[in-house]
Amino acid sequence: MEPAVTKEEGGTPAARPAGGAPAERSPRGRASRRRTSALPFLFLLPALVLLGALVLYPIGYSLLRSLFDRTGEDFVGFDNYAELFTDDGILTALTNNLIWVVVAPAVATALGLVFAVLTERVRWGTAFKLVVFMPMAISMLAAGIIFRLVYDQDPDKGIANAVWVGVHDTFAESSAFPKAHPGRESPLEPSGGGSFTTTDPVRAGTPVSLPLVGVAPDVMPEEAAPARPATADPARITGVTWQDFTRGKGVGTLNEPDATEVGYPGMRIEAVKDGKVVERATAAADGSFSLSSEADGALLRLPAENFRQPYNGLEWLGPSLVTPAVIGAYVWMWAGFAMVLIAAGLAGVPRELLEAARVDGATEWQVFRRITVPLLAPVLGVVLVTLMINVLKIFDLVFIIPPGSAQDDANVLALELYRKGFAEDQPGVASAISVFLLLLVVPVMWFNVRRIRQEGRQR
DSSP states (O other), X not given: OOOEEEEOTTSOEEEEOTTOOOOOOOHHHHHHHHHHHHHHHHHHHXXXXXXXXXXXXXXXXXXXXXXXXXXXXXXOTTHHHHHTXXXXXXXXXXXXXXXXXXXXXXXXXXXXXXXXXXXXXXXXXXXXXXXXXXXXXXXXXXXXXXXXXXXXXXXXXXXXXXXXXXXXXXXXXXXXXXXXXXOTXXXXXXXXXXXXXXXXXXXXXXXXXXEEBOOOGGGXXXXXXXXXXXXXXXXXXXXXXXXXXXXXXXXXXTTSOOTTOBBOTTOEEEEEETTEEXXXXXXXTTSEEEEOGGGTTOEEEEXXXXXXXXXXXXXXXXXXXXXXXXXXXXXHHHHHHHHHHHHHHHHTSOHHHHHHHHHTTOOHHHHIIXXXXXXXXXXXXXXXXXXXXXXHTOOHHHHHSSOTTTTTTTOOHHHHHHIIIIISOOHHHHHHHHHHHHHHHHHHHHHHHHHHHHHHHXX
């Protein structure tokens, strides 16, 4: 039987064995196949080199360095890892990282979901999304500087306290005279609790003088008018309370209103008999006040509420609130990111399901809770996991926003890594922190990859 005839490369007939098995390929064909199979690796080579230099090598070096002491010469095993659970600063960082992982992603995702759902129903939804997403265009450094000013303790500088103080003063007005007190030879004396009381009872027909000092002229109320001596009234108790101070040494008369001295408008006066308040009065713009004859024989008291220190708001960057404050800055930045991704997922939700539920009598809350949220579960999972990985590595905001006195209370692992490695010269401990941080991130990343593969198989 004659061998079958086949064609080699180039169209030349080639002999083929009678059993039908192909003849051995030519050396030129095998070389061509090797070049073809190696070509993808040549394209991947630059990326693999960068991956090895920037990712694999640092990880390997950090793992190795974490097993040595400060100098890098003596092998200490897992002593650096043991310090992670004994050092107070690292324990605080671990606690704060746990708070970050639990709170920040959940709040940012929830806000993103609310924004995405609500903006679907308004005409200016696109503009609103643009405004909410805009903080993503700001660097962490710039956002930290912005919120350092937002959380400033002074209400005249920090907008957070300006709003908080404004709301507080709406329901509990602050005093205009927090530092006022009796001067020399004053008829007033301290009576406990921050109040001042006259030393002698008052009588109808005898004007009463209640001089005070201690209020800076530039913080006196705008409505304050020049004080004038009270006019006697036989049927009433009349008096005046004023700022008994005139600029210049030896100028003015003590315990008597002078031409340049102004009254205490709004000052509250109480008439007290046998420990009970029998009447109250409020001073006019010039400090004058008047009480009925019921106050005859009473002691006049200026209650402590006249001298209450002004409310300066919350200490946002203090030990107790610094971590929630920094988380608030993070949510301000990343809620827009969550909103955009969730809005993209919401666009793919079948509208007929929502309309069918409404036709069947479901309320908007029921539609949202039982249809919208379950259909958005894959997108919500992506957003939540992405933010969890992000907050595990948070550094910039915690480094910039808290002042030096509160940075220990706001500490996180990434910041503690920086401090151990550069400020305290403990590279072994810093390397252990970095390896530990990697171990915390890997399970979240594994979960994310596994979920993405499952979704791919379902499709």
